[in-house]
Amino acid sequence: MTTIIRGGTVVNADRAFRADVLCYGDKIVAVGTNLDAPASATVIDAGGQYVMPGGIDPHTHMNLPFMGTVTADDFFTGTAAGLAGGTTTIIDFVIPSPQQSLLEAYRTWRGWAQKAAGDYSFHVAITWWADSVHEEMGTLVRNHGVNSFKHFMAYKNAIMADDETLVKSFRRSLELGAIPTVHAENGELVYQLQQDLLKQGLTGPSSHPLSRPPAVEAEAANRAIAIANVLNTPLYIVHVSCKESLDAITRARAGGQRVYGEALAGHLIIDDSVYQNPDFDFAAGHVMSPPFRGKEHQTALWHGLQGGNLHTTATDHCTFCAEQKAAGRNDFSKIPNGCGGVEDRMAVIWDAGVNSGRLTPSEFVRVTSANAAQIFNIYPRKGVIAVGSDADIVVWDPEASRTISAKTQFAKGGFNVFEGRTVRGIPSATLAAGKLAFHKGELMAKEGAGRHVDRPAFTPVSAR
Numbered sequence: 001m002t003t004i005i006r007g008g009t010v011v012n013a014d015r016a017f018r019a020d021v022l023c024y025g026d027k028i029v030a031v032g033t034n035l036d037a038p039a040s041a042t043v044i045d046a047g048g049q050y051v052m053p054g055g056i057d058p059h060t061h062m063n064l065p066f067m068g069t070v071t072a073d074d075f076f077t078g079t080a081a082g083l084a085g086g087t088t089t090i091i092d093f094v095i096p097s098p099q100q101s102l103l104e105a106y107r108t109w110r111g112w113a114q115k116a117a118g119d120y121s122f123h124v125a126i127t128w129w130a131d132s133v134h135e136e137m138g139t140l141v142r143n144h145g146v147n148s149f150k151h152f153m154a155y156k157n158a159i160m161a162d163d164e165t166l167v168k169s170f171r172r173s174l175e176l177g178a179i180p181t182v183h184a185e186n187g188e189l190v191y192q193l194q195q196d197l198l199k200q201g202l203t204g205p206s207s208h209p210l211s212r213p214p215a216v217e218a219e220a221a222n223r224a225i226a227i228a229n230v231l232n233t234p235l236y237i238v239h240v241s242c243k244e245s246l247d248a249i250t251r252a253r254a255g256g257q258r259v260y261g262e263a264l265a266g267h268l269i270i271d272d273s274v275y276q277n278p279d280f281d282f283a284a285g286h287v288m289s290p291p292f293r294g295k296e297h298q299t300a301l302w303h304g305l306q307g308g309n310l311h312t313t314a315t316d317h318c319t320f321c322a323e324q325k326a327a328g329r330n331d332f333s334k335i336p337n338g339c340g341g342v343e344d345r346m347a348v349i350w351d352a353g354v355n356s357g358r359l360t361p362s363e364f365v366r367v368t369s370a371n372a373a374q375i376f377n378i379y380p381r382k383g384v385i386a387v388g389s390d391a392d393i394v395v396w397d398p399e400a401s402r403t404i405s406a407k408t409q410f411a412k413g414g415f416n417v418f419e420g421r422t423v424r425g426i427p428s429a430t431l432a433a434g435k436l437a438f439h440k441g442e443l444m445a446k447e448g449a450g451r452h453v454d455r456p457a458f459t460p461v462s463a464r
């Protein structure tokens, strides 16, 4: 199948230029002016529009069993929603239960992901430690295209990794050429603060941010950075939500450490006033960890993205419907943690980032795809419009707008944290592996069309 995108401005992380883009099969085969195309080619008119690499969301949870329930979006509905919003690749998480074989969990998640409509890859969480975990990390890197391991420093009595696990897993990651990543929150502190609040009868969603203040996040970020420094490993910190964690990253980077930070679209846009809403469904719909923060933290996160101390934008897409959130009606600590966003990330970041002048279009590409592709070692297959790259392309109409609503979204869960926000700058077309998956409001996502993306190790893998 041949597709030609004519007359647009190609935007890559390094520059923007006028060019047609010719795709054949699942690859880009030519980028240039006045390209010839066979008469049978599908023609997409991109006049007056930008032609950018499809978004990469490096942090999603589709089909995730979590806090006694399973997310509303599975790999089909979640990736299809992503395609509608211009995101063509997700990196999701395999989360083994403590004592579970990593490979067994990996195979389970690969099975669930067979439905995906867009491309996907997996970070694997290290939730416990044993010699078998050490072994299986090697197998995952060598044979299964995994080059990143996730550590939850929160969620005590569930998937929290203790310091022994962090140290052993970071060291093993280095040996294998994989990058350790962390959810930075001190899980013990969260647990104790939750108990204190519940004892005082403060059982509603407004207690959620009180149990997870910025200092709790910053302690864990500083600890993970210190461990990475001693062991000389790189580190990627997911969902950096507060100034204090960003300061820790900025300090570490200024001191020569390779530490990367991820900002969530939600944390950039939404503030903590949502937890004061008396409507339980509304407040609980915003319960995620780390929580939404005060506006001063949002300003700091934007500065982090602009200044290069935060590198990627993600969503942590993890949707639960109102009935699922109601599990915590009498105890906020039981509200399933998670919010959506995979469908909206590109548009809200364009609107709040590019339209405001905070980011140039090239910087937008850097933080929505190119940096993630480089950090997780799938560049230039992904994250750039270039000959030989995957034909994952979003045609972006900077003048068109849409008002975000759960009523019109493709994602499941019946709730949207960006509800009512009108964004200017939206996809007019999304091409995934050379196939038109979204065009002028119509979603043509196909169940099972997504492919697993192997991510090679960063250095030669040891034979151990």
Ligand SMILES: NC(=O)NCCC(=O)O
Pocket (backbone or CB within 6 Å): 061, 183, 287, 288, 289, 290, 316, 318, 337, 338, 339
């Ligand atoms: N973020 C969140 O609240 N839920 C998903 C799991 C995680 O990333 O911590």
Ligand SMILES: [Zn+2]
Pocket (backbone or CB within 6 Å): 183, 238, 239, 289, 290
């Ligand atoms: Zn997390």
Ligand SMILES: [Zn+2]
Pocket (backbone or CB within 6 Å): 059, 060, 061, 316, 318
């Ligand atoms: Zn997450």
